[in-house]
Amino acid sequence: MGPNPLLDSGALPRFSAIRPEHVKPALHEVLDASRAERDTLLDAAEADGVPDFAAAILPLENLADRLHQVWSPVSHLHAVTNSPELRAVYNDCLPELARYQTEIGQNQRLFRLYAQVAAGTPAEPAARSLLEHALRDFRLSGVHLPDDEKRRFGEAMEELTQLQAKFEQNVLDAMAAWTHIETDRAKLDGIPDTVLEQADATARAVGVEGWLLRLDQPTYLAVLTHAENRDLRYRFYRAWSTRASDRATTPENGLVDEAAAPPGDFDNSQVIEAILALRHETAALVGYENFSAYSLESKMAGSVAEAQEFLEDLGRKSHHTALAELEELERFAGQGLAAWDIAFYSERLRHERFTVSDEQLRPYFPLTRVLSGLFAVVEKIYGVTVQPIANVDAWHSDVRFYRLFDEDGAELGGFYTDLFARPNKRAGAWMDDCISRKLIDKSLQLPVAHLVCNFAAPTQSTPCLLTHNDVLTLFHEFGHTLHHLLTRVDYPSVAGISGVPWDAVELPSQFMENFAWEPAVVTMISGHYETGAPLPENILDRLRASRVFQAGLQMARQLEYSLFDLRLHAEYDPREGAGLSALLDDVRKTVAVIRQPDFNRYPHAFSHIFGGGYAAGYYSYKWAEVLAADAWSAFETHGIFDRDIANRFRRTILEIGGTRQIADAFAEFRGRAPSIEPLLAQSGIAPDGACDGPAA
Numbered sequence: 001m002g003p004n005p006l007l008d009s010g011a012l013p014r015f016s017a018i019r020p021e022h023v024k025p026a027l028h029e030v031l032d033a034s035r036a037e038r039d040t041l042l043d044a045a046e047a048d049g050v051p052d053f054a055a056a057i058l059p060l061e062n063l064a065d066r067l068h069q070v071w072s073p074v075s076h077l078h079a080v081t082n083s084p085e086l087r088a089v090y091n092d093c094l095p096e097l098a099r100y101q102t103e104i105g106q107n108q109r110l111f112r113l114y115a116q117v118a119a120g121t122p123a124e125p126a127a128r129s130l131l132e133h134a135l136r137d138f139r140l141s142g143v144h145l146p147d148d149e150k151r152r153f154g155e156a157m158e159e160l161t162q163l164q165a166k167f168e169q170n171v172l173d174a175m176a177a178w179t180h181i182e183t184d185r186a187k188l189d190g191i192p193d194t195v196l197e198q199a200d201a202t203a204r205a206v207g208v209e210g211w212l213l214r215l216d217q218p219t220y221l222a223v224l225t226h227a228e229n230r231d232l233r234y235r236f237y238r239a240w241s242t243r244a245s246d247r248a249t250t251p252e253n254g255l256v257d258e259a260a261a262p263p264g265d266f267d268n269s270q271v272i273e274a275i276l277a278l279r280h281e282t283a284a285l286v287g288y289e290n291f292s293a294y295s296l297e298s299k300m301a302g303s304v305a306e307a308q309e310f311l312e313d314l315g316r317k318s319h320h321t322a323l324a325e326l327e328e329l330e331r332f333a334g335q336g337l338a339a340w341d342i343a344f345y346s347e348r349l350r351h352e353r354f355t356v357s358d359e360q361l362r363p364y365f366p367l368t369r370v371l372s373g374l375f376a377v378v379e380k381i382y383g384v385t386v387q388p389i390a391n392v393d394a395w396h397s398d399v400r401f402y403r404l405f406d407e408d409g410a411e412l413g414g415f416y417t418d419l420f421a422r423p424n425k426r427a428g429a430w431m432d433d434c435i436s437r438k439l440i441d442k443s444l445q446l447p448v449a450h451l452v453c454n455f456a457a458p459t460q461s462t463p464c465l466l467t468h469n470d471v472l473t474l475f476h477e478f479g480h481t482l483h484h485l486l487t488r489v490d491y492p493s494v495a496g497i498s499g500v501p502w503d504a505v506e507l508p509s510q511f512m513e514n515f516a517w518e519p520a521v522v523t524m525i526s527g528h529y530e531t532g533a534p535l536p537e538n539i540l541d542r543l544r545a546s547r548v549f550q551a552g553l554q555m556a557r558q559l560e561y562s563l564f565d566l567r568l569h570a571e572y573d574p575r576e577g578a579g580l581s582a583l584l585d586d587v588r589k590t591v592a593v594i595r596q597p598d599f600n601r602y603p604h605a606f607s608h609i610f611g612g613g614y615a616a617g618y619y620s621y622k623w624a625e626v627l628a629a630d631a632w633s634a635f636e637t638h639g640i641f642d643r644d645i646a647n648r649f650r651r652t653i654l655e656i657g658g659t660r661q662i663a664d665a666f667a668e669f670r671g672r673a674p675s676i677e678p679l680l681a682q683s684g685i686a687p688d689g690a691c692d693g694p695a696a
């Protein structure tokens, strides 16, 4: 075995050289070295008596950054090229990492050092925020607890990281285990050719007759939206909405052609109970009534009550619209609709009203054209340019790498794109921090991001063609990418997306989506993949009119997820357990309008809150959407390509990382506190609760 690629301190990770067997030695080496160097630094600072920020704190930033550089490629590969071997070492490492983080968070000597330096009040705002964040995190890690409680806190954190990983893996495994083989072509009527081509190729690859449909997100959405066969839609709905649950579909349910995997193997029921119990326990240990209160300590929203009231207010103001939308859909369908009919009839109603369908739009949005248009948009507004870089080492042949340059030619950073769905890749779309911006001791490290999506891959006959929804996803993730790359902050723990409260982190991304609806932008990002013809104006008009289509129903769905998450973590009582279904019923009474069947178990695959960082924070999407819509309304007033307003947005929001209170930064940008009205207006929802009617 040659030198360990995870320990190279080259400019970019050598992804293709990283093997599972490199992970543990690299992690051990960096953790051991960090412990030793940390103690040496502490000895020196304590001997010094009057530790100063640059001498005492910045070396600690370097240590944290070095660990990030070893672990970031590992967690990224785990997400995009999951293999049993990598998964096993990844799982083994999680408790070690959690132990290390707890050790830092509960280290009294470190805590005293940060407190001492903070008391010396460094003038610079970035330094001040870094210290404030660190002191808050010490408190949230239980630095003040007696030894036995500290130990228990640490153990619970380790268990939590393992359980959260287990949750996600169950979802992934449950999806991979379920397939549907169809030999009767007529039963697939309505499903787009691109999906069927893929299913045909998959069937041939594994040597079965017919079409093999997987339970990945693009396939699931294609079936629910387009399959005319109601039974097929039901099967997919049922499989999707019971993933990793006690109700997961098996051949015993009469669905004889689905590959058998014992559903009990991937059932997340007990995992959810254990996660909730541990979250509640750790929050209580450090003095919070419940996990939601603990979670909100580091967020922009002031309290659980404030966040809940915010959601319920949006619910009250949009409920009329959602109800009217459902009624009108059922009128259109001529029948009461089950959950697996909604997408299908919605697509037809949308098509009838706007005569525009996803499949009609796809040919106009070839990925390459959308990407180059997107890059042209950011050049126009921020003056930054994107350049593709060839032959950059990567983990898959679909991966591309780009560098971002400022107007004066200075390089700002880089990003990888990995845009196509494939097996063993986590579903959804996301941006992740590969390398953080850092300027310490006059040495500048530029930020690098991962931009990951799960678009339907190109087939033999067609390039990758996006729906407009895919285009929005791409703009969204690129908004995160810009937030990560445009930062001017020098210290990694508060640079880019680091140190930004969760409920503000979606501001730059949701803001960016607005561009993809503008005629001037659509011209830049569209062109028929065969003829190059622009998207015809009448189609564009109808697409734009369709923007508020079912906005009330979408709002209701997001509010349901948000309230469920917030209240689940706020009302959890260890004596009673999770009580998922009772809470879900209650939340649905408040905000939901679509009837879900009893077997629906979406919490069992709700990775945002049980697998990752959105626990008691899913409301962040709506919270930030209000900020994004309000910020966008300033662009609408000044002109969407106006350089002054764009520069102000870049300076006050995109560059600041976690170095300011977002409420203050937003007020500086907008000249006032955020308002909920632009979001309601953008969604076609009259703010007084009166409904314009979905036909308006």
Ligand SMILES: [Zn+2]
Pocket: 476, 480, 506, 509
């Ligand atoms: Zn996002």
